[in-house]
Amino acid sequence: MQDFVVVGGGVMGCLSALNLLEAGCRVTLLERGECGREASWAGGGIVSPLYPWRYEEPVRALANWSQGFYPTLAAQLLAATGIDAEVAPCGLLWLDHAERAQALAWAQTHQQPLSEVSSPFIYQRVPQLASGYQSALWQADLANLRNPRLLQALRARLLQFAEFQLHERSPALALLCDGQQVTGVRTATAEHRADAVVVATGAWTGDWLAQAGVTVPVVPVKGQMLLYKREPGWLKSVVLHEGRYAIPRKDGHILIGSTLEHAQYDKRTTEEALQSLRHSAETLLPDLAAMAPVAQWAGLRPGSPEGIPYIGPVPGLDGLWLNAGHYRNGLVLAPASCRLLADLVLQREPALNPQPYLPAGRL
Template identity: 80%
Template structure:
C-alpha cells in the first residue's frame, strides 16, 4: 500500500486525497489551519471560469471535465455523508459584454451552449436587475456549488477511511530527503514518511518550492466578497457585469464578488472593498440597497501565469508532486485536476492529456 502525504487541505488537497484513498493508498493530510477554510471556502463556487473564452485550451479541458463530473460528485457525497453540496444548474448571464464576438466564436469552436439573448430574456430571467441592459451571453447549464458545504462533505467522506490521517493545525516545515529523493515531510510536531509528497498548498505552494530550492511562480492574490440575504428564489441565475457577479444560493443568500488585490498574505477585509462591492451589488440589483450585507470576508487565491495549474511530478526532486496554481479556478478545475494527479502518481492511463500541466520545464532552479 502506497503511503502518501498531501500538504494542504483545500478542495485540491481534499480531492487529491480522496482519489488516492479510493485507489487503495494510505494518506496523511497536513493542514496549517482548519480543513477547507482558505480560498476553497472563500470563493464563489461558479463551476466555470468567469470568462472561459480568455483561457488556454488546457484550462478549458480541465473545466469541461469537472463541469460534467460535479453533479456525480455531489450526489456521491450526499449519499455517503448526508451533506448536500448544492450543485445548482442556475445558468449564467454575462451582461452587455464587450467580448461578445470572441465569446461566441469560442463557443462555436468548442461546441459550448453559449448564446446571445436580448433584453426581454434577460429581464424575464432576472426581473430585479437594474434597468438599461441591452443583451447578454447566456449559458443555461452552468452551475454553482455551495463550496463551504462541499468542503464539509469532503471532510466527512475522508474521515470515513481508516487509511486517512488528518492533521489540522499542523504546519509542514520542511521536506525529508534521502539524497535527492523526497521521502516525507516534517511539521512542528512530527515527521511523516511517505512514498510520495503532494504539495497542494494553494497560495503557499510557491513558498514550499522555494524552501526546496526551486522557483514556482505561484503567489497570493486576495479576493474580498460580500454576502446578502433575500428570500429563497429571489435571484434565479448568476449575473456578471464588468468583472463583478452576483451568485444565488438555494436558501436566498446572494454572494457578491470579488476584488483582485496583490497584498501578500494579508487576508484582512477593508472598508474600501466593502464600498466598492456594495456599489457593484446595488448597481446590478438595486433592491439590495434596502439591505446591509450580512458578511464580508477575504481569501487568497494561488495566482499563476495564465491560470494554468502545475500537476505532476517535480523531476528535480523525485517523490515530490504538485497540484497547485489554479488561480481563480480551483473549485472549477478541482475534480479533473485531482483525477489527473492520481492517474499520474499511480501510473494509470490518464483521462486527460497531462502535457500542458506538467511541472517539467515550468518549475525553475533559482539562480
C-alpha cells in the first residue's frame, strides 16, 4: 500500500486525497487552517469558466470532463455523507456580449449547446433584470454548485476512510528529502513520511515551493464577493454582464462577484469593493437596491499563466507532485485535475492527455 502526504485542504487537496484513497492508498492531509476555507469556499461555484471561448484547449478539456462528472460526484457524496453539494443546472445568460461571433463559433467547433437569444426570452427567464438588454448568449445546461457544502461533503467522506489522517491547523513547514528523493513533510510537531507528496496549496504554492528551490509562477489574486438573500426561486439562472455575475442558490441566496485584485495575501474586504459590487448588483437586478447585502468576503485565487494548472511530477525532486495553479477555475476543473493526478501518480491510463499540464518544461 502506497503512502501519500497531501499538502493543502482545498478542493484540489481533498479530491486528490479521495481519488488516492479510492485506489487503496493511505493518505495524510495537512491543512494550515480548516479544510475548504480558502478559495474553494470563497468562489461562486459556476461549473464553467466565465468566458469558456477565451481559454486554450487544456482548460477546455479539464472543464468538459469535470462538467460531465460533477452530477455523479455530488450524488456519490450525498449517498455517503448526507450532505448535498446542490449541483443545479440553472443555465447562464451572457447579456449583450461583444464576443458573440467568437463564442458561437467556439460552441459550434466544440459542439457546445450555446445559442443566441433575444429580449423576450431573456425577460421570460429572468424578469427581475434591469430593462434594456437586447440579446444574450444562453447555455441551458450549465450548473452551479454550493461550494462550501461540496467541501463539507468531501471532508466528511475522507474521514470515513480508515487509511486517512487529517491534520488541520498544521502548516507544512518543509519537505523532507533524502538527496533528490522527497520522503515526506515536516510540520511544527511531527515528520510525516510518505512514498510521495502532493502539493495542492493554491495561492500559496509559489511561495511554499520556493523554500525547496522550485520556482512555480503561481501568485495570489484576490477576489471579493457579496451575498444577498431573496426568497427561493427569485432568480432562476446565472446572469453575467461586463465581467460581473449574479448566481442563484436554491435557498434564495444570491452571490454577486467578483473583483480581481493583486494584493498579495491581504484578504481584508474593502469599502471600495463593496460599493463597486453593490453597483453591479443593482445595475443587473434593480430590486436589490432596496436591500443590504448580508455578507461580504474575499478569497485568494491561485493565479497562473493562461490559467493552465500544473499537474504532475516536479522535475529534479522524485516523489514530489503538483496539483495547483487553476486561477479562476479551481472548482470548475477539480474533478478532472484530481483524476488526472491520481492516474499519473498510480501509473494508470490517464483520463486526459497529461502533456499540457506537466510541470516539466513549464517551470
